Amino acid sequence: xxxxxxxxxxxxxxxxxxxxxxxxxxxxxxxxxxxxxxxxxxxxxxxxxxxxxxxxxxxxxxxxxxxxxxxxxxxxxxxxxxxxxxxxxxxxxxxxxxxxxxxxxxxxxxxxxxxx
Numbered sequence: 716x717x718x719x720x721x722x723x724x725x726x727x728x729x730x731x732x733x734x735x736x737x738x739x740x741x742x743x744x745x746x747x748x749x750x751x752x753x754x755x756x757x758x759x760x761x762x763x764x765x766x767x768x769x770x771x772x773x774x775x776x777x778x779x780x781x782x783x784x785x786x787x788x789x790x791x792x793x794x795x796x797x798x799x800x801x802x803x804x805x806x807x808x809x810x811x812x813x814x815x816x817x818x819x820x821x822x823x824x825x826x827x828x829x830x831x
Contacts, residue, residue: 755786
């Protein structure tokens with residue numbers, strides 16, 4: 716098979732960027748088992764961070780296999796609203812609530828802002 720079938724991207728990411736831990740607390744509702752669940756083929760979550768201006772939580776994804784598709788993000792914590800932004804973390808659409816689902820293009824980097 717090719718690099719996609721061989722999970723080369725995931726293996727390289729795990730090797731070169733192991734998960735780091737920072738001190739803090741997150742209290743999840745008892746019905747939630749995970750902080751975040753990502754559904755979408757060939758999409759990696761690259762960053763979860765506070766925005767540079769301190770107003771939002773930033774999620775940054777990229778598509779790595781040259782395929783387009785849909786991405787669904789399910790959070791284990793409450794999100795009031797979210798919006799897509801540019802790489803400079805400026806919203807490019809109005810904030811909305813509901814299901815966090817979006818389309819992604821081949822090799823696209825997608826940035827989502829969360830209001831908690």
